[in-house]
Amino acid sequence: MRGLVAVVLVLVGAIAGSARGQCGDPLAGPCCSPKPTTGCEDLLCCEAVCAIDPGCCLINWDSTCALIASEVCTLCTSLVLAAPQPLQANSCQGMAVDVSPHRDGDFAPIAVGGAYLRDAPGPPVVADAGSISIMRRIGGQWLQQAVFHPTPTIVATYFGRSVAAFKGPVVDVAVAGAYRDSQQGTQRGAVSVFTAVPGSATWSAEAVLRPGTGAVNNEWFGFSLDGVHLVDSAKDTLFIGAPRAGVSQRGAVYLFERAVGGTWALAVKVATPSSASYNGSQFGWSVASPGEVRTGENDQPLATPHKLLVIGAPAFNGERGRIFVCERRATDAWLNSTQRTLFLSNSTAGDRYGESVAAASRFIAVGAPGRNDGAGVVQIWERTKTGTSNYRSRLILAPSSDLPDQQFGASVSMTEWDDGSVLLAVGARGDGTLAVNAGAVYLYRWRPGTSPELWEFLGKKFATFAQTGDQFGFAVAAGDVATLVGAPFSNSPQPSGPTLNNTGSITEIFP
Numbered sequence: 310m311r312g313l314v315a316v317v318l319v320l321v322g323a324i325a326g327s328a329r330g331q332c333g334d335p336l337a338g339p340c341c342s343p344k345p346t347t348g349c350e351d352l353l354c355c356e357a358v359c360a361i362d363p364g365c366c367l368i369n370w371d372s373t374c375a376l377i378a379s380e381v382c383t384l385c386t387s388l389v390l391a392a393p394q395p396l397q398a399n400s401c402q403g404m405a406v407d408v409s410p411h412r413d414g415d416f417a418p419i420a421v422g423g424a425y426l427r428d429a430p431g432p433p434v435v436a437d438a439g440s441i442s443i444m445r446r447i448g449g450q451w452l453q454q455a456v457f458h459p460t461p462t463i464v465a466t467y468f469g470r471s472v473a474a475f476k477g478p479v480v481d482v483a484v485a486g487a488y489r490d491s492q493q494g495t496q497r498g499a500v501s502v503f504t505a506v507p508g509s510a511t512w513s514a515e516a517v518l519r520p521g522t523g524a525v526n527n528e529w530f531g532f533s534l535d536g537v538h539l540v541d542s543a544k545d546t547l548f549i550g551a552p553r554a555g556v557s558q559r560g561a562v563y564l565f566e567r568a569v570g571g572t573w574a575l576a577v578k579v580a581t582p583s584s585a586s587y588n589g590s591q592f593g594w595s596v597a598s599p600g601e602v603r604t605g606e607n608d609q610p611l612a613t614p615h616k617l618l619v620i621g622a623p624a625f626n627g628e629r630g631r632i633f634v635c636e637r638r639a640t641d642a643w644l645n646s647t648q649r650t651l652f653l654s655n656s657t658a659g660d661r662y663g664e665s666v667a668a669a670s671r672f673i674a675v676g677a678p679g680r681n682d683g684a685g686v687v688q689i690w691e692r693t694k695t696g697t698s699n700y701r702s703r704l705i706l707a708p709s710s711d712l713p714d715q716q717f718g719a720s721v722s723m724t725e726w727d728d729g730s731v732l733l734a735v736g737a738r739g740d741g742t743l744a745v746n747a748g749a750v751y752l753y754r755w756r757p758g759t760s761p762e763l764w765e766f767l768g769k770k771f772a773t774f775a776q777t778g779d780q781f782g783f784a785v786a787a788g789d790v791a792t793l794v795g796a797p798f799s800n801s802p803q804p805s806g807p808t809l810n811n812t813g814s815i816t817e818i819f820p
Contacts, residue, residue: 331366332356339449341385341819342790343372343726350449354382371728372754376767376820384449385819387773390793392812393424393442393456396801400427402442402813403795408788409474409481410537410600410724417508418790419476420444420451421483422815423469424797429458439468441485443503443512446790451817455512457503459487466490468501473536477545479569480504483512484547486531493519498530500549502573516573518565520551523578528554530563533593537600541614541639544568546576548618550593555580560592562620564643577643579620579635587625592633595621597668599725601639602692604670614639619673620647621663629653630662632675634700651700653677653688662688667723667787669731672755673700676718676735684708685717687735691761703761706753708737709769715739717751722787729757732820733764734792736782743771748781750794752820767820772796781816791817 331337331348332355340349340358348366349355358377359366365374379385392402405423422442429438435458443455459468471486483503490499500518505511520530533550547565554561559581566576581587602615616639623630633647651673653662657680665676671692678685686707690700708717720736733753740749752767772781776799784795797813 332359335448338370339790340370340378340382341375342788343375343728343730344370344789345727346370349378351382351384354378354384357381369728372726372730372756379819387770387819388451388817389773390420390422390444390451390815390817391453392814393427393440393453396809396812397427398809399811400424400440400813401797401811402427403784403799403815404797404813405470405472406784406786406793406795406815407472407474408786408791408793409476410789418446418788419474419481419483420446420786420788420793421472421474421485422793422795423472423485424813425467425470427469429462435462435464437465437467438462439466439470439487441469441472441483443483445510452510454505454510455503457485457501457512457514459490459499459501460514460517463490463492466499471531471534473534473547475536475538475545476507477538477569479507481507481509482536482545484534484536486534486549488529488532490531494524495526497524497526497528498532498551500531500534500547502547518547518549518573520554520563521575525554527558528561530554533596535596535598537598539600539616539639541601542616546598547573548596548598550596550620552591552594554593557585557588559587559590560594560622562593562596562618564618577645579618579643579645579647581622582646587622589624590622591624592622593620594623595663595666597666599668599670599723602636602670617668618643619666619668621666621675623661623663625663627658628661628679629656629658630660630664630677632663632666632673634673649700651675651690653680654702664719665721667721667733669723669725672703672723672731672761674721674723674733674735676721678716678719680718681707681711682713683739684711684713684715685719685737687718687721689733689764704764706735706751706764708740708751712741715741720782720785722785722792724787724789726789731755732787732792734785734787734794736785736794738780738783740782743775744777744779746778746780747772747775748779748783748796750782750785750792750818752792754820770794770818772799772814772816776800791819793817
């Protein structure tokens with residue numbers, strides 16, 4: 310017996326020693342998010358987590374370790390990101406936000422925040438031109454690296470109403486939409502692309518994209534955005550929504566591509582079916598792509614990877630709404646039509662199904678913030694057939710109460726963690742738990758090996774200093790390192806002088 314006790318003590322000591330050996334290493338990566346390596350960069354947080362679950366320092370720092378860190382480490386609490394200076398009333402920072410997906414061995418994501426009503430500095434000052442701020446997370450802190458306004462600077466272009474961020478093999482990319490840009494026709498829109506060498510703090514304007522031939526006035530090109538680097542085709546790809554394009558404002562989505570080191574070019578324009586029922590459907594109001602899809606049903610690997618695009622049309626059929634799925638083999642050209650249509654059963658007028666969409670390799674999340682008198686719901690679809698565009702409804706998520714006008718699902722975002730887990734963030738910008746329309750964000754997790762209907766509720770998050778009308782959760786961006794939340798109508802009290810209303814804010818939260 311004494312020998313057995315000695316062996317146990319030796320094993321415990323070995324575990325503790327190994328755990329301490331991984332803790333505090335800057336190369337171990339952040340503590341508040343899952344990753345394939347063991348340990349994490351903060352010594353005290355790492356030791357506290359590994360004392361609870363030694364596997365976090367012996368096997369890998371998976372999503373369970375990140376959740377423990379969010380409960381026991383003060384560094385995993387909400388943090389408000391720095392806003393562009395000087396602060397401006399009614400600039401609405403956080404109207405849009407995005408964070409770059411994870412790349413192997415990269416723990417320095419980039420984020421883009423839009424302040425679509427921020428005035429451009431003069432002389433003369435240009436009202437409501439809009440701006441974006443580009444940030445990079447280094448050493449656990451978000452550092453603002455650049456602030457851009459549209460070029461040329463024009464009144465009320467709403468530059469920054471949509472944003473996207475991703476990393477390619479050669480450059481990091483930040484994108485901003487200005488859907489009311491009128492330089493080539495009234496509110497035809499424009500999209501600006503900015504790039505930096507990976508890891509660099511020096512950003513430069515690279516290109517301005519426009520809808521081009523066939524565009525009509527008021528088509529709102531750039532109202533929605535997403536961007537990815539497609540590995541198999543070696544192309545950066547932008548998905549740009551124009552929800553009022555085409556005949557009777559049916560809407561369209563433009564796909565721009567460029568090869569590594571090349572220039573941006575229009576690959577295809579995706580339109581609705583030719584039917585009057587799609588008049589005014591707002592096809593392209595929301596877009597989302599996870600990039601390549603490499604697994605099918607039950608996480609079985611595909612013989613040929615596929616690429617995927619999801620498009621929302623929330624005004625279809627009296628604002629009942631529906632979504633469309635485009636899917637192709639990774640090396641094939643995109644088609645100018647969709648391959649699958651999904652919708653909410655028993656839909657009612659005003660649901661606005663497809664107001665927001667998010668996609669992971671196996672799942673699609675769709676927001677219907679008008680459902681149930683504005684309480685809102687989110688539907689989760691699973692991709693169920695290997696190599697084809699077949700989906701099955703798995704779950705309907707709803708807010709914690711049935712009070713009207715919470716707008717649960719007005720924004721959604723998904724990311725896939727290194728351990729295969731999927732994180733879903735859902736914005737409820739009208740939530741009134743702390744104050745009228747102060748807003749909230751719900752977080753959920755699906756884990757590999759569990760039922761596709763089993764999404765673990767991780768918590769309901771609020772702004773640190775919630776105020777009436779903040780609309781925290783108006784925009785959400787689920788990231789591998791952290792999730793970012795926009796509250797475009799939050800106010801900024803000043804040490805001397807009146808409060809600046811609607812300056813807006815972006816907050817980093819953790820599960």
